[in-house]
Amino acid sequence: MGWTLLTGVPGARGEEPPAQAAYPARLLAELIRFPSVNPPGGEGALAARIVAELDAAGLETRLIATPRLDPNDPPRAAAWARLPGTGDGRPLILLSHLDVVPADPEAWQTPPFAGVIEDGFVYGRGALDAKGVTAVHLAALLRLAQEGTPLERDILFLATPDEETGGLLGARYVVEEYPELLGNAEFLLTEGGSIRPARASLGGGPPVPSLWGITITEKGPCWLELTTRGKAGHGSAPRPDAAIPRLIAALDRVRRIESPIRVLDEVADMFRVLAPDAPREDRVGFASLASSLEKDPAFRRRFLLNPGYNALVRNTISITVLAAGSSTNVVPGEARARLDARLLPGESCEDFAGAVRDVIADPAVEVETLLSFPSRSSPADTPLFEAIQRVADRLDPEAIVVPRMIGGFTDAHWFRERQIVAYGFVPRWLGRADTGGIHGIDEKVSVENLVAGVDTLVAIIRELDAPQVGPPPANEAPAP
Template sequence: MPCGEPVDIENPCRIIDASAVLGRHRSRGSNRSLESLLSTCFSWSTTAKQFTAHGRETDGQIRKSRARRRVNKSVRPEAAPDEDLLARRRGKRRGMLLRGMTRSSRPTLTRCFARAALVVAAALLGSDACLAADLDWRRLGSEATEVLADVIRIDTQNPPGGETAAANALARKLEAEGIRAEVFESSPGRGSLHARLPGSGGAPPVILLAHLDVVPADPRGWRFPPFSGALEHGYVYGRGALDAKGVAVVELMALVALKRSGQPIDRDVILLATADEETGGKAGAGWIVQHRPELLGNAEYLLTEGDHIHLAQGGRKVVQVAVAEKTPCWVKLIARGEGGHGSTPPAQTAVTRLIRALDKLRRYRTGVRLVRPVEEYFAALAPLEREPLRSKLAHLSEALEDPAFLAEFTRNPRQNALIRNTMTPTVLEGSPKTNVIPEDASAQLDCRLLPGERPAEFLALLREVIADETILVETLLSFPASSSDSTSGLMAAIRKLAATDLGGAPVIPSVIPGFTDSHYFRDHGVASYGFVPFVLSEDDEKTVHGINERVSVENLRDGVRRLVALLRALPTR
């Protein structure tokens, strides 16, 4: 029986309103504690068992009475009590609930009382208790595993993308659950999905965002083919398992869970599974914000990838929520020179000019700059560490003035990336053939800027370091940095989740060295946060954009459960 449909005690076949029961309880001015009311509820169940047992006892008495009358018809009724009459009298005093019920239906009475007790308890405890009773999280986790494996098998390497097929696969699952879904394309094959689960309308919508494109995967070194969706030892393997098809599937299954529960939250829940995030999002989230802004529905919050639940020393869980990101400044350096045959090289070529420029950038060290969000992030991490690191993180600005500590601190690539701008050569292009000197050679740089940095000033610095006017510096992608309030209602809901589901794990607003599609929505006025309810080890984290990318079945199951709890914990207005 679904929660919210308690059984009428006097007629188990009729459904009554739990709020009416609670209303009568409160109207009598009772201030009994929850424990007291729960005790009363469970005493109803005990009473039901007693009535059922009494019914069996009464049936036996009736059968014995009739047998005696058949054996000894000479006995006058006055000589012995009429068992039928006694049974009827007992029924009036103690067994009113048995009236109109057959013997075969009486055992269900106990279940009716127990279920009524659970419903009243759930109404007092809130909808979370009801969900826990009704939803089969193991089944939801199994479904999430199957859906993810199917979606991983759809190759959406970007470029070229081809996300429409993956979006259609998710849409079919939603439609099967009675949730309307729309798939639309920014260009042929570049599909994104939109679905909206209505709430009560008491608060603005919340958006769940993930992307369906993935970075390219070289099958060499993989335990299984990267687009196999293989399942082994409780893990689903494949490109996108964590980044970010696994996130999309958990968000989808959260909508399914809410729909099955029959208990909408105060907000509409909007699911966006988009194209093109891995190359900047212009054909996905950026296109939606520009061309289909009505799909955002005046949302107040957005939840997407970015950070997760970390395992600290001793296995302690730490919840990190990305409230800010470094901004990308992707650059292409283009060198030009005289082409020709490789056997007769000129003194200068496009390749040698490019190498010289890259070497200058390699030797240049960007300056240390501790921005406030990063300083607050490490200060929040400090209590989790031992001395002397604890004190140094708590006063990081002073600690970084020590050259020895700075060298030790920046040995960690992630920590180094959070205190300075970075430049990483990635894509190199030149001659298509060994014996041909190219006229053009190029290198792409993945540059990441700290919050507050201006891309134009950074590009001017690049040109100054290279000091070669023949090298063309071309911007591929750049946008301003953005951040969200770390004291919002969504952050409060995450803290509640950490307190109830994660043993009081600390919640730390973080700054991530990468970037997501959040900035498109922040620019549109939607407070956006990077948090995936997965508990990830360092080994799991390293598989993102690497070989053997994987996510555990446990994370898929618990991720759905935690996300549903988080959505229900969002404050109302």
């Protein structure tokens, strides 16, 4: 991808990125070389490397040892740093995570943990999720530190282990055991939202402006385990009330559950913004999502067939784990299944588990909750949201900034629970083709995205600190 293709990216006018600008790319390549696959994570060495980088810049730092699942696992840790402000504002936290999901080297074109920079991209597991975020946060913090003029608020850098398996031994541990490191933080930025680049319209209409998606809420997980028990015995004499047939009957009812449609305001707003660029037959439906889903059966069918869209308007259940039996001729006495249910804001996992029990309608099937926390939202009418909006306007007057919900979850909720306004937003320009590597193969991020990400994040932090309301002075560069 050429340096000029990111419409609306500052400085992207045909010149090569300056040499010093490659810092976040070099840093990211190095971070990728720590194979912090979770489980077991083993993020300790990576966290220490990051703390050393921040130490060298003279920042106040902490390397926080965090718990392991097994004492034989490699050490785990979080990295923390503080860029002190004048104290006239409350802190902003830059949160990312150090663990990554596994990567099968056989399936990748480049080795997933080699940290290769080639053809303007950094390749490797974590390039997007989320070491690329760590690198941008760190580089932005160092830039602000080098400038020397203190901001009003402290900027806190926090990179935690264990996000990919739920954050209990990472973000939650830090929040509970080291609340003093968060100060009385007001805001937090983390993964979960990005910028869809401006592009030509697919249908030959006017160009589609860039879309800045700021995640203000996430669905809440409600992970359930079903257990059935029956008489163990010989495979030659089957019994209908054995554990496995009972479990299958229960799962057959579970897979037919159709949760009611509920369109949240955030979700309706997001689709309204997407409407002009939707396929022609869906434009009206996107523009008035709630009523179209109710009144237009053809649109409803098309919309719900898209699993990502479907997940934004209802509670969902995926059957993800089955466990029973090990020999063809032995009837096992127990069978288990796990369900990954995701609930809309305002729903309770306890009620949902009760509804699942009612649908199964078999008292011999135990339904137990493995993990749940309620979905929480942050308001969109805050100085941080406004700062992002103004920076977007300056970079690209056509840009659309929209608050949104995502179907997955990040560590943001641990902080929303503490009344910190947490947004899932990293300023990086990602089209659909760019995000396929997240939890997939050949994960990569462009060097120009990292460079523009640092510039834009610094601009947002400065804007939050000293809002430039009104038109910019005529001689101001259009870019950070």
